[in-house]
Structure formats: structure tokens, C-alpha cells
Amino acid sequence: MRAVQTYLESFHLSLEKLQEVSARLRKDLIRGLGKHSHHRAAVKMLPTFVRATPDGTEKGDFLALDLGGTNFRVLHVRVMEEEQKVLKMDSQICAIPQEMMLGTGEQLFDHIADCLGKFLDSQNLKEQTLPLGFTFSFPCEQKEIDKSILIRWTKGFNCSGVEGRDVVQLLKEAIHRRGDYDIGSVAMVNDTVGTMMSCGYKDQSCEIGMIIGTGTNACYMEEMKNVRRVEGEDGRMCINTEWGGFGDDGSLRDVLTEFDLVVDRTSINPGVHTFEKMISGMYLGEIVRLLLLRLTDDQLLFGGRTSETLRTPGKFQTKFISEIEEEDDGLDNAQNILTELGLKWDEVDVRVVRLVCDAVSSRSARLCAAALATLVNRIRVNRGRGHLKTTVGVDGTVYRKHPNFSEELQATVRLLAPDCSITFRVSEDGSGKGAAMVTAVAQRLALQSRLLEDSDGDEEEEEEEEEEDD
Numbered sequence: 500m501r502a503v504q505t506y507l508e509s510f511h512l513s514l515e516k517l518q519e520v521s522a523r524l525r526k527d528l529i530r531g532l533g534k535h536s537h538h539r540a541a542v543k544m545l546p547t548f549v550r551a552t553p554d555g556t557e558k559g560d561f562l563a564l565d566l567g568g569t570n571f572r573v574l575h576v577r578v579m580e581e582e583q584k585v586l587k588m589d590s591q592i593c594a595i596p597q598e599m600m601l602g603t604g605e606q607l608f609d610h611i612a613d614c615l616g617k618f619l620d621s622q623n624l625k626e627q628t629l630p631l632g633f634t635f636s637f638p639c640e641q642k643e644i645d646k647s648i649l650i651r652w653t654k655g656f657n658c659s660g661v662e663g664r665d666v667v668q669l670l671k672e673a674i675h676r677r678g679d680y681d682i683g684s685v686a687m688v689n690d691t692v693g694t695m696m697s698c699g700y701k702d703q704s705c706e707i708g709m710i711i712g713t714g715t716n717a718c719y720m721e722e723m724k725n726v727r728r729v730e731g732e733d734g735r736m737c738i739n740t741e742w743g744g745f746g747d748d749g750s751l752r753d754v755l756t757e758f759d760l761v762v763d764r765t766s767i768n769p770g771v772h773t774f775e776k777m778i779s780g781m782y783l784g785e786i787v788r789l790l791l792l793r794l795t796d797d798q799l800l801f802g803g804r805t806s807e808t809l810r811t812p813g814k815f816q817t818k819f820i821s822e823i824e825e826e827d828d829g830l831d832n833a834q835n836i837l838t839e840l841g842l843k844w845d846e847v848d849v850r851v852v853r854l855v856c857d858a859v860s861s862r863s864a865r866l867c868a869a870a871l872a873t874l875v876n877r878i879r880v881n882r883g884r885g886h887l888k889t890t891v892g893v894d895g896t897v898y899r900k901h902p903n904f905s906e907e908l909q910a911t912v913r914l915l916a917p918d919c920s921i922t923f924r925v926s927e928d929g930s931g932k933g934a935a936m937v938t939a940v941a942q943r944l945a946l947q948s949r950l951l952e953d954s955d956g957d958e959e960e961e962e963e964e965e966e967e968d969d
């Protein structure tokens with residue numbers, strides 16, 4: 500067991516180390532926000548042009564698109580002011596085949612337009628031009644709420660001809676190529692932003708959105724005066740941190756293990772999204788697989804004999820970690836999974852495998868806690884408060900499905916941000932309902948500013964009329 504512990508120790512991060520990690524991220528946030536330093540920043544800190552969280556008066560019917568994992572979804576959403584509710588009227592899932600994730604951008608967007616067309620047909624909505632919220636969960640340099648340039652693909656996507664292009668434009672072109680329906684105004688949304696906004700309708704102190712699923716990321720409300728890249732000093736803007744890129748400049752070198760280095764090297768995007776690769780669902784299973792292989796090679800597991808399946812990349816799925824760590828059935832689950840993987844195990848092996856899973860998932864939860872602590876502390880300092888009460892909207896399979904991930908994350912944030920009381924709210928379909936909410940808030944703000952402009956105009960006209968009377 501001691502030899503096993505030596506491997507696992509490199510996954511244990513002390514509270515002091517986590518404090519260091521949190522302090523490094525704090526510096527990176529500042530660099531990412533800077534007018535000149537952001538070009539070189541590992542943590543991109545992207546302005547989202549979402550300037551307000553919901554105030555509860557939003558309403559109307561919206562379409563939402565959600566692209567970010569292996570499935571693509573289309574939704575029809577109704578925001579109901581009277582009941583303070585966001586209703587999913589209907590939705591449809593379309594699979595994105597692996598070849599399409601690696602094909603051309605045109606194929607991908609034609610597929611999206613096709614799914615949307617079929618959905619509108621089935622709902623008899625083709626004749627209406629509803630406003631549309633597009634949850635596109637990849638790092639985008641947003642120029643406006645409806646102009647969003649893809650910086651790079653992540654999470655296994657790599658379609659050609661999309662990086663560096665405006666995603667809204669690509670979607671509109673695909674719809675115009677068909678010519679059988681149209682859409683209204685578009686709001687581009689990262690899934691973290693959707694998650695924050697979908698919790699924000701009910702709980703208006705929700706100012707952070709966090710995802711720990713296939714990928715990981717968070718957004719939060721930053722003071723405009725600190726967002727140097729966007730004109731204006733007043734109010735706040737939601738910043739999509741893209742914290743998955745933390746460490747891409749080498750700042751996490753001391754916490755990376757040899758297994759993380761292999762995961763990175765063998766990924767389709769080596770050298771980028773270092774933090775994400777230590778944390779999110781796309782990679783956790785693979786880290787465990789590599790550890791199990793190494794322990795077996797060192798004769799510490801399975802009598803030194805691996806299996807063809809265990810030697811195959813991707814075969815140890817992240818969901819196995821959750822199943823193996825379950826309190827009551829975990830050991831039974833582990834036995835079944837190991838048998839499925841073609842391994843010959845004994846009682847001790849099963850317990851060692853569980854320890855390995857625990858080391859990997861626990862590191863993920865603690866690293867996320869360190870990053871979240873940086874954000875809540877920043878909001879607290881921004882507001883000049885000794886104590887901050889805030890809400891975090893959360894989503895993602897790792898957070899939702901793992902038996903003790905959320906508990907460990909929350910307990911660790913409490914230690915790292917003792918001056919903040921945080922409520923965690925699991926978002927109900929942030930990527931769908933949240934996208935509609937962002938669109939609804941954008942419409943409310945546009946309407947308010949139009950009313951303001953109109954009333955300014957009235958005054959001018961009146962003044963002119965008065966002059967004429969004179």
C-alpha cells in the first residue's frame with residue numbers, strides 16, 4: 500500500500516498549495532482583464548456583453564440552441580413574468596457524430612440549421628421569427644452580444660474553417676443557404692453565462708456561473724471599470740473567465756503529475772486547457788486509466804497483468820469513477836467494471852482502484868474550489884466588503900453525478916474564502932433556459948434604452964417646437 504500511496508501523494512494538494520494556486524489565478528485574472536496584457540494571458544477573461552442579470556420583468560417566447568458536448572439541442576422556451584418561471588415548451592436532441600466534430604465547419608452548421616428547421620416544422624413555428632439564444636460552449640472573443648469569434652475549439656471538437664470566424668454569421672449563412680425559415684435577433688451565450696442567468700431569474704444574487712462537466716469554466720459579474728477592453732466605466736459586465744486555460748503558460752508546472760503530461764500530449768489539443776485537463780469529465784477517466792496501468796506495471800495491481808481494454812485510451816470512462824466511489828454499492832460496482840474491462844482482480848485490487856478514483860476526483864474538486872475561491876474573493880474586494888453573500892449557479896455531469904464531489908468542493912471553498920457565504924444552486928438547464936434568459940435580458944435592456952432615447956428625442960422636439968413658437 501505504501502508504494503501505491505507514493506503515486507497518489509502527487510495528487511494530494513495541501514491547503515497551502517491550493518492557496519498558492521488561487522493566488523496565481525488571481526494574478527492571471529488581472530492580466531486577462533488588462534487592455535494590453537490580455538493578448539498574452541492564459542486565462543482569457545472574455546467580455547460577454549451581458550451587462551445585467553435578470554430583474555424578474557423579462558418575458559416572451561424564445562428559441563435556444565445548445566452546442567457544447569456530444570449532443571446538440573434545440574429548444575422552445577417561454578419566460579413568464581407573472582409566475583417568475585422559465586418554461587421549456589419543447590426540445591429536441593440531435594446527435595453530433597464523431598466525424599462531424601472533426602469535419603468542416605460548413606457541414607456542422609448545415610447540420611445545426613437542419614435540426615433547427617425540423618424542430619420549427621414539428622412545432623409549427625416556421626412562420627414566426629423568434630429571437631434566439633445560442634449557447635456555444637467554447638472560448639469566443641465576443642464583439643457584441645450577437646458577434647462572437649471562435650478563438651479555439653476544445654473538448655474534442657476540431658471543425659475546419661471556424662476558428663477566427665463569427666459563429667453567428669456562420670449560423671445565419673447556413674440558415675440562408677436553406678431559405679425556408681428565418682430567425683430573429685441572436686444572443687451568443689457561453690454555458691457558464693446561461694447557467695448564471697437561469698439561476699438569476701429566481702435568485703437575483705446569483706453572480707457566478709460554473710460548469711464542471713465535459714469541460715470546466717466559470718463566469719462572474721465584474722465591474723466595468725476593470726474591463727479595460729470595453730468602453731465605459733459604469734455598471735458591470737459578465738466575464739467568461741475560460742479558466743480551463745489556466746496553466747497554459749506553465750504556471751501550474753509544480754502541480755502537474757506525469758499522468759497529466761501524458762493526457763495532454765495525447766489529446767487533440769496539446770499545450771492548451773491545462774487546468775481543464777486536470778479537472779473535467781473528458782479527462783478524469785483517462786487519468787485514472789493511466790494510473791491503473793502504471794500500478795499494474797509496477798506489480799501493485801491485478802498481479803501485474805493488464806488487459807487489452809485497459810490499454811486502450813478512453814476505455815476507462817469518467818462515469819466509472821462516480822460509480823466506484825458510491826458509498827454503498829461502490830465496491831460491487833468496481834468489481835463489475837473491472838471484470839468488464841477484462842481484468843483479474845482480488846479484494847485488495849478493488850480497494851486500491853477505489854483509492855485511485857478518490858485521489859483523482861478529489862484533486863479535481865479541490866482545484867475547482869481554489870479557482871472558485873479566487874472569484875468570490877475578487878467580487879468581495881471589488882465591492883469593498885468585509886463579508887460577501889453570493890450565489891453560484893452550477894451545472895455539469897461531474898458536479899451533479901459524482902457522489903461527493905460537490906461536498907468536497909464546497910467544504911474546501913469555505914476554507915479558502917472564509918469571508919464569503921456561498922449558496923450553490925444546481926442550474927436547471929442553464930444552457931437552454933439560460934440562453935433564453937440572456938436574450939430576454941438583452942431585449943429588456945434594448946427596449947429600456949430605446950424608451951430613454953425616445954424620451955430624449957421628445958424633449959429635443961419639444962424644445963425645437965418651443966423655439967419655433969418663439
Ligand code: BGC
Nearest residue numbers: 636637638653710714715716
Ligand atoms: C470551454 C468553455 C466552456 C467549458 C464548459 C470549455 O472547454 O472552453 O467555453 O464553458 O468547456 O462547457
